[in-house]
Amino acid sequence: MENKRSIVIVDDDPYVLESVSKLLIESGHHTISCRNGEEAVVQALRNDVDLILTDIKMPGISGIQLLDKIHAIYPKMPVILMTGYAELEIAIDAIKRGAFDFIIKPYNPDYLLHTIVKAARHVELLHVEEDYKHRLEETVKQQTQDIFNLSREVIRRLTAVAEFRDVETGAHISRIGLYANKIAEALNMPIYFIDSITYSSSLHDIGKIGIPDNILLKPGQFTHDEFEIMKAHTTIGAKILADSSHSMIQLGSSIALNHHERWDGSGYPRGLSGQDIPIEGRITIICDQYDALMSKRPYKPPLDHNDVVRIITEGDGRTRPEHFDPQVLKAFNKLAPTFKEIFRTHQD
Numbered sequence: 001m002e003n004k005r006s007i008v009i010v011d012d013d014p015y016v017l018e019s020v021s022k023l024l025i026e027s028g029h030h031t032i033s034c035r036n037g038e039e040a041v042v043q044a045l046r047n048d049v050d051l052i053l054t055d056i057k058m059p060g061i062s063g064i065q066l067l068d069k070i071h072a073i074y075p076k077m078p079v080i081l082m083t084g085y086a087e088l089e090i091a092i093d094a095i096k097r098g099a100f101d102f103i104i105k106p107y108n109p110d111y112l113l114h115t116i117v118k119a120a121r122h123v124e125l126l127h128v129e130e131d132y133k134h135r136l137e138e139t140v141k142q143q144t145q146d147i148f149n150l151s152r153e154v155i156r157r158l159t160a161v162a163e164f165r166d167v168e169t170g171a172h173i174s175r176i177g178l179y180a181n182k183i184a185e186a187l188n189m190p191i192y193f194i195d196s197i198t199y200s201s202s203l204h205d206i207g208k209i210g211i212p213d214n215i216l217l218k219p220g221q222f223t224h225d226e227f228e229i230m231k232a233h234t235t236i237g238a239k240i241l242a243d244s245s246h247s248m249i250q251l252g253s254s255i256a257l258n259h260h261e262r263w264d265g266s267g268y269p270r271g272l273s274g275q276d277i278p279i280e281g282r283i284t285i286i287c288d289q290y291d292a293l294m295s296k297r298p299y300k301p302p303l304d305h306n307d308v309v310r311i312i313t314e315g316d317g318r319t320r321p322e323h324f325d326p327q328v329l330k331a332f333n334k335l336a337p338t339f340k341e342i343f344r345t346h347q348d
Contacts, residue, residue, distance in 0.1 A: 005120055006030045006047060010040040010066065011082065016105075020053065023109055037061025041069055044077070050120050051078040056087050056094070056102075064094055071098050076126050078119035082107060082194040155199050155252065157238050158206055158240075173202045173348050174289055176322035178342045179287035186331035189279070196248045204251035204259045206319070207237025219298035234260055234269045251280055262323040282325040285311065286332050289319065294343050305340045309333070 003328055011017050011226035014035075021031040030045060034040040036063055040052060045088075052070060057199035069078045078100040083091040087184030100119050158169050180201040184194040208216055211233050215226050222230055237256030251252055257273070258281025293308040303311075312321050313333055321329060332339070 003061050003143065004028055004030060005050040006032065007116065008032045008034060008040050008049050008052045009039060009042055010034045010052065010058065010063070012036060012055065012058045016055070016082070019111070023112065027113055037063070037066035037069070038064050040066055044070060044074070049077070051080065051116065053080045053082065053116070055071035056081050056083045064097070067094060067097060067099055070147060075121065080119060083206055086257050087132065088156055103158060121233055155203060158203060158307065158310065160246065171264070172295060175291050175342055175346050176204060176284065176287050178346065179290065179339055180283050182335050182338055183283045183328060186329065196251050197280055197283065200248050200252040200280070201255055203237065203241060204255050204284050204288060205233060205237065206252070207233035207235065207256055221299060231260070231268045254278050255280050255284050257281070259288060261285070263325050264322040266323070286324050288330055290332070290339055292341065305343070309336045
C-alpha cells in the first residue's frame with residue numbers, strides 16, 4: 001500500500017494480535033491493538049482510523065456487533081472480518097450487512113495485505129466519488145442560478161419595454177411582485193415558486209404593448225368594443241412569452257394569460273373558474289386589483305387603503321369577493337397591513 005494507514009486490530013487472542021500487528025507494521029502501517037469490541041469503538045472515536053480488522057467471535061461485543069456500531073458512526077469505514085471455517089455462514093451474512101471482506105484463519109499474510117490494500121483503495125474511490133458528486137452538485141447549482149439570473153434579466157428588460165407604452169409605472173409593476181411574494185408565502189407554496197412569481201408576475205400586463213395607443217391611453221371608460229380589444233392583452237402577453245424553455249418565463253406566460261380570470265367564472269379571456277385557474281393567476285389578480293384601486297389613474301382618483309380592503313373583501317358591485325380564490329382572499333385579508341406598507345414604501 002502506497003500510504004501509511006491506521007488500522008485497528010481486534011482479537012481476544014494475544015498471539016493473533018501480536019502477529020497481525022507485526023505484519024502490518026512491517027508493511028508500513030500504524031496499528032492499534034484491541035482485546036475486545038468495546039475498546040475498538042473507543043479507539044476508533046479517539047483516533048483517525050482508516051479501517052478495522054476484527055475477529056468475529058469475541059467476548060462482549062462480537063465482530064458483527066462491532067461492525068454495526070462502527071457503521072452507525074462511520075458508515076463508510078471498511079471493516080474486515082477474521083473467521084474460522086465454521087463461521088463462514090456468519091461471515092457471508094456480515095458481508096451482506098456491510099462488511100468489506102473476510103479472511104479465513106489461519107490467515108495467509110499475502111492475502112491479508114492484499115485485502116487491506118483493496119479496502120484502502122475502495123475508500124479512496126469513495127472519496128473521489130464524493131468529491132465528484134459535490135463538484136457536480138455545485139456545477140448544477142451554479143448553472144441553475146445562472147438560468148434564474150438570466151430569466152430575471154429577460155423579465156426586467158421585457159418589463160421595461162412595457163413601461164414605455166403603459167400609463168402604469170415601474171413601481172406598480174414591482175409592487176405586484178412583492179404582493180405576490182407575500183401571498184405565495186402565506187399559501188405555503190414551494191420556495192422556487194415563491195421566487196419565480198416574485199419576478200414573473202411583473203409580466204402580467206406585457207401584452208399591453210400590442211394594444212393601440214388610442215385605447216391603452218384613453219383617459220375615460222372604455223366602450224364595449226374598446227374593452228374587447230383591451231382584453232386581448234392577456235392572450236397577446238401569453239403569446240409573447242409562449243414556448244420558452246425557462247420556467248420563470250413559462251410562469252410569466254401563464255400569469256399574463258390568467259390574471260383576469262375570476263373564481264366565479266366571470267373573468268376573461270377564457271372564463272375559467274375555481275381550481276381550473278392556475279394558482280399564479282389566482283394570486284396575481286388580487287394583487288393587481290389592490291394596486292389598481294390604490295393608484296391614481298387618468299379615469300379615477302386613488303382610494304384609501306381601508307376602502308380598498310373593504311371593496312375586495314366585501315364588494316362594491318363592480319368588484320366582488322366571489323372574484324377571488326377564497327384561500328387567496330383569506331391570505332390577502334391577513335396580509336392587508338403588509339400590502340399597505342409595500343404600497344407606501346415603493347413609489348416612483
